[in-house]
Amino acid sequence: MKSPAAYADIIQYRFNPLEKSKLWLWKAVRTVMIVGFCFIILFPLFLRLSVAFRSKADIYDPTVLWIPRHFTLDNIKIAMEATQYFPALLNTFLISAGTTIVQLASCALAAYAFARLKFRGSGLLFGLVIFTIVVPPQTIMIPLYLTYRYFDLFGLIKLFTGKSSLNLIDTFWPFLISSATAMGLKNGLYIYIFRQFFRGIPKEIEESAFVDGAGVLRTFYRIMLPNAVPAIVTVVLFSFVWQWNDSYYVSLFLSKVKVLSTQLMDMGSALGKEPDLVYQSMLLNTGVLLLTAPLIILYLFVQRYFVESVERTGIVG
Amino acid sequence: MFRKSLTLSQKKQLYGLLFVAPLILGLVLLFLLPLIQSFRFSLSTIRLVEGGFAVDYKGWSNYGSLFTTNPDYPRKLTESVVNMVVNVPIIIIFSLFAAVLLNQKFRGRALARAIFFLPVILASAAIANLDISSFVGGSTLSGSSGESGGGMLQSFELKKMLTESGLAPVFVDYITGAVDRIYEIISSSGVQILIFLAGLQSISPALYEASRIEGATGYEIFWKVTFPMMTPLILTNTVYSIIDSFSRNSINALISETAFKSFEFGQSAAMSWVYFAVVTAILGISTAIISRKVFYYD
Numbered sequence: 001m002k003s004p005a006a007y008a009d010i011i012q013y014r015f016n017p018l019e020k021s022k023l024w025l026w027k028a029v030r031t032v033m034i035v036g037f038c039f040i041i042l043f044p045l046f047l048r049l050s051v052a053f054r055s056k057a058d059i060y061d062p063t064v065l066w067i068p069r070h071f072t073l074d075n076i077k078i079a080m081e082a083t084q085y086f087p088a089l090l091n092t093f094l095i096s097a098g099t100t101i102v103q104l105a106s107c108a109l110a111a112y113a114f115a116r117l118k119f120r121g122s123g124l125l126f127g128l129v130i131f132t133i134v135v136p137p138q139t140i141m142i143p144l145y146l147t148y149r150y151f152d153l154f155g156l157i158k159l160f161t162g163k164s165s166l167n168l169i170d171t172f173w174p175f176l177i178s179s180a181t182a183m184g185l186k187n188g189l190y191i192y193i194f195r196q197f198f199r200g201i202p203k204e205i206e207e208s209a210f211v212d213g214a215g216v217l218r219t220f221y222r223i224m225l226p227n228a229v230p231a232i233v234t235v236v237l238f239s240f241v242w243q244w245n246d247s248y249y250v251s252l253f254l255s256k257v258k259v260l261s262t263q264l265m266d267m268g269s270a271l272g273k274e275p276d277l278v279y280q281s282m283l284l285n286t287g288v289l290l291l292t293a294p295l296i297i298l299y300l301f302v303q304r305y306f307v308e309s310v311e312r313t314g315i316v317g
Numbered sequence: 318m319f320r321k322s323l324t325l326s327q328k329k330q331l332y333g334l335l336f337v338a339p340l341i342l343g344l345v346l347l348f349l350l351p352l353i354q355s356f357r358f359s360l361s362t363i364r365l366v367e368g369g370f371a372v373d374y375k376g377w378s379n380y381g382s383l384f385t386t387n388p389d390y391p392r393k394l395t396e397s398v399v400n401m402v403v404n405v406p407i408i409i410i411f412s413l414f415a416a417v418l419l420n421q422k423f424r425g426r427a428l429a430r431a432i433f434f435l436p437v438i439l440a441s442a443a444i445a446n447l448d449i450s451s452f453v454g455g456s457t458l459s460g461s462s463g464e465s466g467g468g469m470l471q472s473f474e475l476k477k478m479l480t481e482s483g484l485a486p487v488f489v490d491y492i493t494g495a496v497d498r499i500y501e502i503i504s505s506s507g508v509q510i511l512i513f514l515a516g517l518q519s520i521s522p523a524l525y526e527a528s529r530i531e532g533a534t535g536y537e538i539f540w541k542v543t544f545p546m547m548t549p550l551i552l553t554n555t556v557y558s559i560i561d562s563f564s565r566n567s568i569n570a571l572i573s574e575t576a577f578k579s580f581e582f583g584q585s586a587a588m589s590w591v592y593f594a595v596v597t598a599i600l601g602i603s604t605a606i607i608s609r610k611v612f613y614y615d
Contacts, residue, residue: 003526006526008529008530009529027423030418030421030423031423033418034418034419034423034429037415037433037503038429038432038433040499040500040503041432041433041435041436041500041503041504042432042435044500045435045439106339106340109336109337109339110336110337110339110340112336113332113333113334113336113337114337116329116333117329117330117332117333117336118329118330118333119330119331119333119334120330122333122337125337125340125341125344128344128348128349129340129344132344132348133560134560134596134597134600135348135352135593136563136589136592136593136596137563138563138569138572138573138588138589138592139352139355139586139589139590139592139593140347140348140351140352140355141355141572141573141576141585141589142355142358142576142582142585142586143350143351143352143354143355143358144347144351145576146354147346147347147350147351153346177347178343178347180339180343181339181340181342181343181344181346181347182339182340182343183340183343183344183347183348191340210325216328216329216332217332238437241437241438248569248573251573252573292438292439295438295439296435296438296439299431299435299438303431303434304427304431306434307427307430307431307434
């Protein structure tokens with residue numbers, strides 16, 4: 001049942017010629033703009049895709065526009081060799097998946113405490129969490145590096161093992177420790193998203209669980225988490241993608257362990273023996289495509305769910 | 318042996334503390350201590366010695382040398398601040414516009430939305446560093462050279478048109494500059510579009526209906542209903558865009574390079590603190606300006 005105003009609208013649009021032409025004009029303009037923006041977004045992607053399958057002969061052939069004449073997989077092969085694709089892919093995947101899961105747990109728990117389990121000083125603590133979003137990561141870069149280079153948890157490690165400190169650089173530990181303590185990449189933002197969402201869930205659901213005899217922990221994972229699926233999807237996608245694309249923390253903590261984003265930055269020097277600059281840029285471009293390909297494939301599957309979820313998360317002021 | 322059991326609210330507080338315990342540990346160990354340490358480093362020189370490092374206090378000279386002897390820092394700092402100031406308004410306007418477009422009903426909306434959020438996936442510092450379109454576009458690769466030629470022509474015509482219409486040259490440059498950088502702007506406004514879209518969906522339809530009955534046109538409805546309801550989100554998005562532009566400017570590279578290529582940790586820490594101060598000032602000013610205009614419905 002539509003409202004009277006909606007019916008009035010329909011009647012006016014259908015029978016008033018001026019309104020009708022205005023509506024159609026707007027529709028046309030809108031279509032042009034949306035198609036145009038989509039084109040701008042997709043164009044580089046299509047260009048990369050087209051370039052990736054061209055052979056060397058096609059570069060200087062002006063008649064080749066989009067579809068390569070000499071179809072070849074050589075570019076991909078060379079780019080894979082230069083980046084040591086599969087080991088790097090495995091490392092990237094392990095880091096991204098690991099941090100995503102750990103971050104999800106730590107951020108959701110902390111956010112639940114901020115939303116519903118208020119204790120003395122929780123407001124101040126939340127303020128500090130927001131503050132971590134604002135501080136540029138470069139400011140604490142060096143001390144963070146030194147913390148992990150000479151890792152010593154308040155002197156505890158020295159006490160038990162006798163060694164003065166541990167070197168955690170070039171292991172996955174910095175990522176795991178950062179995300180377990182909710183201090184990883186953009187974790188303040190995730191806590192904020194979760195908190196906003198948990199605050200929107202009606203208190204009555206939670207209270208009825210308490211009345212039925214569930215403890216706090218049980219209420220959290222049986223009642224709150226299943227209700228927070230949109231927030232979980234958003235956070236999982238963001239944290240996976242941002243960790244995947246991140247080159248800042250990765251180049252800070254890992255120098256020998258290879259991951260895709262750092263490999264891509266080093267690819268130029270790995271291709272140094274290639275004299276043709278245009279061909280070299282073509283290979284680099286193939287490398288970019290190889291970095292993003294797993295993400296794009298992932299996005300194809302989850303995009304519908306993701307777009308709907310984000311709308312319902314209410315990441316609203 | 319009688320022990321008084323905890324009340325529910327005490328229990329909740331206890332669990333609350335338990336849940337944030339990892340966060341507190343992380344805040345202290347990985348944020349607050351490094352922050353203090355970084356400030357200390359910025360006031361000293363650091364030597365790597367066997368099994369650790371030594372810190373020698375030397376006062377504010379690191380900060381002084383940034384502006385007197387360092388050749389790159391002042392230039393890059395102004396460059397990134399100017400970029401931030403130029404780009405953020407365009408990003409906000411564009412993403413609000415795109416969100417309003419995507420919020421309307423039309424065929425293929427799901428597809429259009431999926432494409433608009435693609436930049437969230439593809440945005441990456443590693444990719445931005447070797448953005449190929451310029452290189453390939455300038456070379457003999459025919460597929461793109463025609464395109465970039467077309468782009469040049471277009472904004473040239475636009476520039477001529479705007480100048481002849483009597484607009485001040487500053488604005489003309491600003492607008493045509495925005496048109497030329499449209500890809501950069503679209504690709505950095507994915508998250509902002511999402512936030513605006515979420516906000517648009519939360520506006521009550523009753524407001525639109527009431528204004529329709531009063532005879533408001535679509536244009537009036539946008540400025541009198543949609544825009545005021547969006548102002549809190551404009552604030553959120555401005556803050557987000559400013560923070561987001563941290564991650565993609567040249568000053569980061571300079572700070573990292575100073576630390577790990579030339580091993581001047583003190584200098585690098587001083588750089589990042591000056592940068593932090595500048596960013597905080599910009600955030601403070603823009604928040605102060607916008608929050609005077611923000612309209613809260615409740």
